[in-house]
Structures are given as structure tokens and as C-alpha cells.
């Protein structure tokens with residue numbers, strides 16, 4: 001077999017599998033409502049698109065500095081200062097082709113063979129695979145809706161061994177939308193104080209936060225925590241720029257330098273055009289960010305109410321992101337026609353074929369018992385989708 005063991009053991013992103021099936025059904029002319037979407041449905045704001053066109057016309061189309069253009073890294077440093085009370089120099093920042101690449105670079109830079117990496121489930125699907133590609137070992141802490149899908153200090157303490165190198169936090173979280181308060185973060189970092197454990201905090205959904213929740217960046221707790229934390233962020237979700245592939249990381253210079261070395265031999269720099277656009281995103285008007293946030297909040301409120309009115313279904317009301325993660329385990333071991341539901345994959349498939357609503361099984365995120373429903377789509381689709389889900393689940397006996 002020509003494929004390396006390293007790559008053979010990882011799988012294609014499971015979220016993509018369900019979405020692909022839904023797309024195929026749509027292409028066959030079926031009226032499928034796709035609630036698997038992992039990106040904002042709004043277009044990239046016009047001022048950002050204009051900046052990219054200007055960059056092309058000005059021939060800003062060549063290689064850039066490996067870590068990103070200085071103007072963008074300065075703008076990112078300002079963003080950290082203004083939004084998060086975090087002071088970074090441009091040398092402590094690297095721009096990558098998406099937050100995903102920054103995450104990947106950080107894990108490659110930090111994780112040695114057999115190092116343990118603590119991740120809470122439900123998790124963003126790529127974390128354990130990235131750890132596996134670095135020959136590390138994921139140690140999963142399961143969480144449930146009762147604890148707001150948050151790791152408790154005690155659970156964290158129990159998961160730590162002398163091999164633990166890294167704790168990955170996703171705040172706010174994909175797939176649950178849960179977000180940690182400053183006090184909760186404080187209690188978690190107390191547990192790892194005095195250890196060799198680093199924190200990798202993925203804050204890509206920072207701008208999509210509801211109900212006056214105060215987002216807090218873990219690195220801002222104090223200088224000691226900052227010196228052990230790599231913060232990941234990017235433009236995909238806040239500025240609806242998923243296709244532009246623009247993300248970044250900030251952290252101790254030694255780690256950023258290692259990430260830079262790694263990136264220099266893989267993708268090199270992020271696209272010059274995307275960097276020009278990203279600079280405009282950070283320094284131009286911010287109204288579109290707030291408009292999107294408000295619309296997501298309206299949709300979350302509607303969908304949460306609609307889903308929790310379904311008999312047997314419970315759902316944590318998330319503080320951020322654009323997903324709901326309802327508990328559907330009450331429908332397991334039930335049947336409709338000849339079909340019997342045993343797990344979240346069966347349930348997602350049942351909803352796809354019977355209700356023509358695409359969702360992602362919780363098992364993809366390490367939490368069978370749940371499904372992920374994205375509300376990054378028009379309100380009329382959500383209204384119809386919720387109606388179909390209710391009717392279809394009501395048929396299970």
C-alpha cells in the first residue's frame with residue numbers, strides 16, 4: 001500500500017461526509033434543507049472585497065513575508081490589545097492559510113511522540129486528527145449538557161499525567177456553542193499552574209456571542225498564563241471569509257518562530273490578496289460583524305425554542321457560535337417503519353432521508369447522543385427545517 005501509516009489512520013472530516021450526501025440529494029432535485037453548514041451564510045463585506053480587488057490591480061500578488069505582512073500583524077496586535085487586553089508584538093504573531101493551519105502548525109510545533117493532549121468532547125473534529133498526525137495521544141474528557149459542555153477543574157485534574165503537554169480549549173465551542181466565563185477559565189488554569197502544560201485556545205467564534213456574554217481570552221488572565229498559551233483566531237467566521245483562508249496565531253515568540261519554520265516548508269505565506277483583504281477587515285467598518293451577530297442571535301432564539309418544544313429533545317442554550325447541539329438520545333432504540341435508531345448517525349440519516357433535513361451526528365464530535373444543527377441559513381429554511389424535524393421525530397415509537 002502506497003499510503004503512509006500516519007495518514008492511513010486519519011479519516012475524512014465526518015462533517016463533510018453528511019454534507020456531501022445532502023449535496024448529492026440536492027443535485028438529484030430533492031428539497032433538502034442543509035443544516036450542516038459550518039460557515040456564515042452572509043457574503044464577505046464589500047469593503048473587504050474591494051480591498052482584495054485593489055491588491056490584485058496593484059500587483060500585490062507575489063510571495064510575502066512567511067509570517068504575514070507587517071501591516072496585518074500590527075493590525076492583529078491592535079485587535080488583541082483593543083478586544084482582549086492582550087499585548088503582543090508583531091513578532092509574536094503568525095498569519096496562516098486559515099485558523100486550521102495555525103492550529104496544525106501549533107500542534108506540530110509543540111507535540112512530541114507520545115505526548116498527551118487533553119481535549120474535551122464534543123470537540124472540533126480536526127483536533128484529535130491533528131494530534132494523531134503529530135504522533136501525540138489525545139486524552140478526551142467527555143462533557144455533557146448538564147455541565148454546559150464545559151470541563152470542570154476536577155475532571156481536568158484527573159486527566160493530567162506526566163505525559164500531558166497540551167490542553168486544547170475551543171472557546172466558544174464548535175459544535176456546542178458553549179463559552180467559558182473568565183472565572184471558569186481562572187479555575188481551569190489554576191489546575192495546570194506549575195506544570196509543563198501549554199494551552200492552545202481556539203477563539204475563532206469570538207465575535208459570535210449572545211445575551212451580553214462577556215467573552216474572555218484565556219491568555220489575558222495573567223502574564224504567566226500568557227507565556228504558556230497560543231491563541232488561535234481568524235477571519236473565517238467573524239468576517240464571513242471562509243474561502244479566503246486567513247487565520248492567525250499569537251503566542252510566545254519561541255513557539256511562533258517554530259510555527260513559522262514549519263509553515264515556511266509547507267504552505268509558505270497566506271495568500272497576499274487575502275492578507276490585503278484581512279487588513280481591511282480589521283481596520284475598516286465593523287458594522288457588518290454586529291449585523292451578522294444580531295441575525296445569528298435571532299435565529300438561535302427561534303431554533304432553540306422550536307427544538308425544545310419537541311417531546312423528548314433537550315438542548316443547551318449556547319452562548320456563542322452558530323450551532324445547536326440537542327440531546328437526541330431519547331429517540332434511540334425507537335423505530336419508524338422498518339428503521340430502528342440506535343445512535344446519532346442513524347438519527348441523522350433518518351432525518352436526512354425522511355425529513356430531508358441534513359444534520360451532523362454527534363459521534364463525529366466524539367459525543368453520540370447528540371446531533372449538531374447549524375443555523376447559518378435563512379430564517380424561512382429554519383422554520384421549515386424545525387417543522388420537519390418535529391414531524392419526523394414524532395413518528396418514532
Ligand SMILES: Cc1ncc(COP(=O)(O)O)c(C=O)c1O
Nearest residue numbers: 038098099100124174234236247
Ligand atoms: C472551532 C474551529 N476552529 C477552526 C476552524 C477552521 O477555521 P478556518 O476556516 O479559519 O481554517 C473551524 C471551522 O469550522 C472551527 O469550527
